[in-house]
Amino acid sequence: PTFYYYQGISFSNKGEHKLVIETLSKGKEYIFDNNPLISDFYSLIGNAHHELKNDSLSDEAYEEALKYNPNNAYVLNNYSYYLSVREEKLLLAKEMIIKCINITIDDPNPSFLDTYAWILYKLEEFDLAKTEIEKALELESESAVIFDHYGDILYSLGFLEQAREQWERALFIDKDNKLIKQKIQIQ
Numbered sequence: 001p002t003f004y005y006y007q008g009i010s011f012s013n014k015g016e017h018k019l020v021i022e023t024l025s026k027g028k029e030y031i032f033d034n035n036p037l038i039s040d041f042y043s044l045i046g047n048a049h050h051e052l053k054n055d056s057l058s059d060e061a062y063e064e065a066l067k068y069n070p071n072n073a074y075v076l077n078n079y080s081y082y083l084s085v086r087e088e089k090l091l092l093a094k095e096m097i098i099k100c101i102n103i104t105i106d107d108p109n110p111s112f113l114d115t116y117a118w119i120l121y122k123l124e125e126f127d128l129a130k131t132e133i134e135k136a137l138e139l140e141s142e143s144a145v146i147f148d149h150y151g152d153i154l155y156s157l158g159f160l161e162q163a164r165e166q167w168e169r170a171l172f173i174d175k176d177n178k179l180i181k182q183k184i185q186i187q
Contacts, residue, residue: 001030001037008044020048039069046075050082058082073112076100081115084122093119110140114149121153129153144174151183 004027011019028041046061062079065072077100080093097116104112113136120129133150140146151166164184171180 001027001034001041003027004030005037005041005044008041012044012048015051017048017051021045024048035068036072039065039067039072039075041065042068043072043075043078047078050078055082055086071099071103073100073103073109076103077109077112077115080119084115084119087122090119090123094123108135108139110136110143110146113139114143114146117153118149121149121156124156126153126156130157142173144170144177144180147173148177148180148183151180155183 004023008020008024008027011017011023024041024045028038031038031041042061042065046058046065049055049058049061059079059082062075065075066079069075076096080096080100083089083093094116097112097119100112101108101116113132117129117133117136120126120132130150130153133146133153136143136146137150147166147170151163151170154160154166155163167180167183171177171184174180
């Protein structure tokens with residue numbers, strides 16, 4: 001199964017998402033008594049389905065991954081983030097990302113903290129979202145996504161000039177991002 005796993009990763013890196021699903025679906029049949037590995041297979045399958053805009057299949061794969069490894073931090077993060085982007089099952093998303101953060105508390109991941117802040121933002125818990133996004137920025141100061149999310153959170157709190165500054169930082173990193181350009185122009 002390891003060969004299939006690395007082949008799946010290779011296809012994923014090349015953006016060949018259908019081949020990821022095909023390869024890993026075959027390869028998972030060869031896994032015996034290795035729940036973390038099968039969880040990782042389903043995680044990659046979930047990511048591939050997400051990239052192909054197959055949300056229900058992506059969700060199913062993530063749920064399978066969590067059956068085999070309920071503490072798979074990357075699945076907890078990705079699944080909760082994608083739910084928040086779609087504005088679906090936000091309470092479940094919050095529950096999963098809190099678990100993810102607790103699992104990684106000794107080695108915090110800025111992406112996980114950003115996901116938590118984004119879910120809080122979607123739940124309109126803006127003050128707590130601001131606290132969490134600032135924790136993410138302490139760990140990662142080069143992420144356009146985190147700066148963009150910070151701008152959105154600040155904007156919702158009424159800090160319009162500070163929001164604009166964060167969006168400008170995001171745009172400096174991701175110069176071609178049309179959505180960020182629109183936010184700056186509206187402001």
